[in-house]
Amino acid sequence: MSETSAGPSEIPWWHAGVIYQVYPRSFADSDGDGIGDLGGVIAKLDHLERLGVDAVWLSPVYASPMVDNGYDISDYQDVAPELGTLAQLDDLLAQAHARGIRIVMDLVVNHTSDQHPWFLDARSSTQSPYRDFYWWRPPREGHVGGEPGAEPTNWGSVFSGPAWEWDEATGEYYLHLFAPEQPELNWEHPPLREAVYSMMRWWLDRGVDGFRMDVVNMISKRVVPGSPGLEDTPLGEAPEDTSGGTDHTAYGDPAPHVFNGPRIHELLAEMHREVFDGRPAGLVTVGEMPVTTVEHARLYTDPARREVDMIFTFEHVDLDSGPGGKWDVVPLPLSALKRSLGAWQTGLADVGWNSLYWSNHDQPRPVSRFGDDSPEHRVRSATALGTVLQLHRGTAYVFQGEELGMTNAPFASIEDFDDVESLGHHREALARGEDPEAVLAALRTKSRDNARTPVQWTAGRHAGFTTGEPWLLVNPNHVEINAESQYDDADSVYSYYRRLIALRHDEPVVARGDFTMLVPEHEQLYAFTREHDGVRLTVVANLSSDGPLDPVAEGVPVPDGAEVVLTNEPDSGASDVLGPWGVRVLRS
CATH class of the missing domain: 3.90.400.10 (Oligo-1,6-glucosidase; Domain 2)
Structure with missing residues (x-):
């Protein structure tokens, strides 16, 4: 954030950077209690250094009763005992910094x-x-x-x-x-705000490199003018009573009153002044902001406004939700995905900055959601998706296991789930009389637990995650999908991600270049160009399980003499057809 005054030839590190999200409970367990911890993160720093990431976003490790797995914080200035100690966190900071890896803390202040x-x-x-x-x-x-x-x-x-x-x-x-x-929390109350700012300064003094702030655009609520109360929101149709005589309450959607409220820009600017002003360059702030438009994002991320450096949009990860919301799973046309991501590229081209992600601790695995997780196509669909995303304009995020091509888990019954959101939906859906198997099918597709199954380190017992009994089931496909088997395999997802991240670092056009979407209505090809200072990257991917597909015949211009700088199809030339989930990056 403090790098916004840099000269025209300088850019913040995150413009070309890759931030890797660690969800500590599921990353690696160092003490055999079945729960991932800080000791496990420290033990796996070599994995992250070899991958080439610039920073680790550390999901909450604060003291917590763990109702929402750490997003319910009981002490902002201590570590949950099952996750480690403050001394271990200091050790993690020191060891990560020695490897050139920054640590970005997750912060929940709503x-x-x-x-x-x-x-x-x-x-x-x-x-x-x-x-x-x-x-x-x-x-x-x-x-x-x-x-x-x-x-x-x-x-x-x-x-x-x-x-x-x-x-x-x-x-x-x-x-x-x-x-x-x-x-x-009531952000209208000045003493609350100062307590939060004091805590944030304490963490920066301790050496953290910034914050990813959970649902931070909810901190300004819309209060009825001159009242001590808040107002109702219009109700939809009340659900049919299916509970044997007990009335159901139809709850209104609070979104109009709690997102992007009247003082949100004022509060974020105040936070910047109170916490970040005068700090050394290189600190970063990321706002998780559901129900936020491109127009909002231009304001939030405009460097001149000094609010946040980038935000997480939810638009593209809501496209496979039907009228019934998240659990109403519908097909996602590729053209709709391109319209969404393309609109954010265009909208933040001259002001602001994008966050690029397929998944995180709240989203299912991208290879299962946007790709094809069958044994035949999993590796190529994982690498194709990674390439398309990371070569857009913005900061790239990798969620743990994404670099291995991890998939959604085969949850057999509701007893296999842990997530409070999933369990609450299952309970209410069954009370409404919905088909239990249909409810489970939606949970298997979109439950947050899909992202939270333990990272698959080896083919051995519990995937090498723990010597004890894991807190959440380990995906049985760890026998085939694991880090150990991929490190020295040049054709693995992990090895490909190393080359992709190196390309982001080495090619200035990735951080600085313009973005132009090609063939926007094509339902199989995802293609675009990045151009800067006389260099053009053309990215073309067949995001389908069908093929071969000829990009030139489908209207993608392939420059004469273009060099293939990255592909998941060995021995392919610039103008060759693309097989299922094939991708090429051309430099000209």
Whole structure:
């Protein structure tokens, strides 16, 4: 962020960089308790250094009851005992920095755990000095607290059920847009903001290199002018009562009141001034921002505004969701994906910056979702998808296991799932009378647990993740898909990712070049050019299991004399046909 004043020939490291997300619980277990930990991350730094990544985004390791696997923080300045200690975190920082790898901490400041000392004090009395750190409201007029319909607004929670939880002790409701154990912080309260900024400065002083900030565009809520209350949102049609006589409450969508609120730009600019001003160059801030448009992103990521360096959009990962939401899985035409990603490339071409990702801890595995995870096509579809994504304009993200071509897991029953969102959906869907097998099928496709199965290091017991019993099932295909078998295999996904990341670092056109989408309506070919300072990269991929396909015949211009600088099809020339999931990068 502080590099925004760099001269015209200088660019921030992340423009050509690759950030690797580590989800510690599932990365590597160093002590045999079945849970990944900081010791495991330290032990695998060689894997990351060899891959060539510039930074590690470390998912939350703070003290937490783990209702939402660490995104419910009970102490921002300590480490969860099952994940390690502060001393180990300091060791990780030192060892990563010695390898030239930065550490970006995940930061959750939209909500805390209900076990955080702030909240424990806040719910002890309406007169608590921490009461206004959170959103509290009395029951709806004419209702008794705790009864159905008494919630202050009709908002629903992301994790199912109402967004308000009754607190018997103090006679008020508190707001939680996620699990009831994740109360929302009140950013309208200046002492709360200063407490957060102080904590962030503490981490930067400790040596971290920036923050990825969870749902940070939710910190400014829309409050009814001049009122102590929040307002209802329009209801959809109430669900049919299928629970044997118990009424269902139809919850309204809180999104209009909680995303991109009226003070969000002011608050992010204040955060920058209070936390980052005067710091050495190289720190980075990434905002996770659901329900955010390109127009919003231009403001958030404009360097002159000094808010955040880049954001995560959700647009392209919502394209396979139907009218019924996330669990209503629909086919995804390639042309729709190109329109979405292309619009963000165009929209942030002159102002702002893109984050490029297929997956993270909240998304299923890309080779299963956007590719073909069959044994025949898995390797090529994983490498084709990686190439297409990383050669767009923006900072590239790799989620752990993506560099190995890991796939979704074969969850046999609901007992195999762990994720609070998945379990909540299953419970509510069955209560509505939905077909259990259809519900499970949707969970197998899009559950967050797909990303959270342990990283597959070896073909051995538990994939080399742990000597104990893993907290979440290990994908049985680790016998075929594992890091150990890929390190010295030139045709492996891991080896290909090393070449791809090196290309990002070595070719200035990747960081600096213009972007032009080619054949935008083609349903098999994904093709585009990057141009800068007389150099052109042409990227052409057959993102289908059909082939061969002739790019030239399909309208992709292949420059005369172009050099193939990267391909997953050995011995292919610039103008050759592409087989299933074949990709070529041409330099001219």
